[in-house]
Amino acid sequence: MASNNSSHPSKAAADEPTNLNSTRLIDYLASYLKQTVNGVHxxxxxxxxxxxxxxxxxxxxxxxxxxxxxxxxxxxxxxxLLLVNEKIPSTDKEVFVTGVEIYEYHDFDTDTLNIYISKVDTTGYSPCSSTPTKNLLTAYMKFYLEDANVNKQLLLKRRMIKFNVFARPHPQYLFHLSEQNPTKRVLSDSELLKWWKNVLQKTFLHDTIHNLQKKTRKERGWFFFPGMPSEKIALTFIKDNVDNEAEKHENLGWQYGYPYPDEEEAIKVIPKFEDDAKSRWLDTARESSLTVKNFWELISIGGEFAGGKQAGFFWVETSLDDDQGLTNQDIKTIPIMDQNLNTEIKKELEREVGGVVVSAHTYVQALGELFAQEFNTEEAAIESTSNWYRYFSGLQEKTNPDDLIIKFTVNNSTITHNDSQQHNDNDNQQHNDNDNQQHNTTPVNNLQMRIKRKASLVQNDNVNSTTDSSVNVLSPSLIKRAKK
Known part of the structure; x- marks a missing residue:
């Protein structure tokens, strides 16, 4: 059996703290996890x-x-596709613990970035009580909210950012056969919806509520559980304690419903994403000119909600506040986009992620390779993780495999109990969660929020290690799911 330990050369930590506003996405993720995950990993x-x-x-x-x-x-x-593996201290081998699949839609006609978080999954093999799933999702979303040092051309092309989530419990999404792992905990529908509400609330609303630094964006949010006619019923279903004063305060920013006018034609205002659960209903809407209101009524009796199952939708929209960070001269010097798309903007977008960038066709093949691995036992999961590393490394033959990943150590064992609890409330559940082992739960309600910018990530979350506010990141220099 291949050992991950032999497959992953270690990397030295950077000497200087990372500037989180000017790094690639992969660097930002590592920096955020290093600061906010509790324990040693x-x-x-x-x-x-x-x-x-x-x-x-x-x-x-x-x-x-x-x-x-x-x-x-x-x-x-x-x-x-974002994947995180963790070293198992007892064996010194590495195993995938969490993964996220995301679709981004950059619209240069409307200066809008639509983000659809398609799949979130865990394996159940984390050697400790929780996984970094919430941290990973929060870091990804916060990356797009850090406007200060972003290329001005990019900033202007995503004045509006829309986050879209469809939450439905399922035994496995990304890690084949992981549902057979008895230590993997899959959330119930109410737990999952509450989990997502918590993730989005902590990411977007927490700063506003606690009155931190000056905002650069305005935020609005919605949550909607088809078939549940009122916010009170929805909050009761997910056991959101609205009688608690603190909970009441945090729910002020949310609005129950959806961000589309009831009488509009559904296909003209509701976006249709790849691998989207509502796609077939939008096709029906196209044929019958359904209104938004009728569309959601139809959705509520669909397969995702039949047999007593409940799924939910979450939306958060964030827009630049009066061209924050952009001067008139900046705007004048930014070239107008044409149908061919400005080459430099395109290159900048592809550079900002890090890791491996491939053609859409190769991406589908790579996702298929992940789906072909098996995660039903720890031994199989370790071997599958090693297999994926070898495959991933071969995607860019002329590049040192070490430059395509980031390996780093988290050491936040001195986080206080209160900070740890706040963090755990914020970090452990997703579409599919083994995260309990020690878990959290969160759904999302409609928010109307204003996010306050923070001078540093540590200030931003207030849940980091008490010993090190600087972050040293290790230097890094789908077959679409088969239809069943």
Whole structure:
């Protein structure tokens, strides 16, 4: 059996703290996990992304010249897979513990970035009581909220960022056969919805509520559980204690419902993503001109909600506050995008992730390779993790494999009990969660929020190690899911 320990050369920590506003995504993730995960861990982060691919618009809209409906656009899709493995101290071997699949849609006609968090999964093999799943998701979302040192051209092209989540419990999403692992805990529908609410609330609302530094963006949020007609019923279902004063305060920013007008035609305002549970219903809406209200009524009796199962939708929209960080001169010097897309902007987008960037076709093949691995036993999971590392390393033959990943050690054993509890409330559940072992739960309600910017990540979360506010990041220099 291959050992991950032999497959992953160790990397030395950087001497200087990382500037979190100017790093690649993969660096930011490592920095955030290093500061916020409780305990002692050795992690490796993999980032695999596709090159930008031109796509039709996410909604049907009218052509400004002809007046007819069209789906043509200046929209580019990026697929992204983030995986984290952890070293098992007793064996010195490494095993995947969590993973996230995301679709990003960069719309240069509307200066909007739509983000669809498609899959979240764990294996159940974390050697400690929790996994870094919440931390990973929070770090990913916060990366796009750090505007201060972002390339001005990129900043202007994502004035509006929309996060979209469809939460539905399932035994496994990314790690094949992991549902057979008895230590993997899959959340119930109510637990999962509450878990997502907590993740989004801590990411976007916490700063606003605790009145931290000056914001640069305005935020709004919604949560909706089809078939549940009122917020009170929804909050009762997920056991969100709205009688508690602190909970009441944190729920002030949320709005129960959806960010689309009831009487609008559904296909003109509700985006259709890849691998999207509501796609078939949007196809029905296209054929029958369903309104938004009728669309959600139809969804509530669909397969995802039949047999007593409950799923939920979450949306958070964040927009630049009066061109924060952009001067008039900045705006004048930013070139107007044409249908071919500015080459430098495209290159900058592909550079900002880190890890391995491949064609959309190769990305699908790589995801298929992950799905072909087995995670039903710890031994199989360790071997599968090693197999993936070898495959991943071969995707860019001329690049040192060590430069494609980040390996780092977390040592936050001195976090206080209160900080640890706050962190754990914020870090352990997802679409699929083994995270309990010691768990959290969170769903998302509609928020209307304003996020306050922080001078540093440590100030931002207030849950970090009490001993080290600087972060030393180790220097890094899908077959779409088969239809069953």
């Amino acid at each position: 050795t992690y490796t982060i993999y980032a695999l992304s596709s090159k930008l691919t031109h796509k039709n618009a996410l909604t049907l809209h009218k052509n400004s010249n002809t007046g007819s409906n069209t789906s043509k656009s200046n929209l580019f899709e990026r697929q992204l």
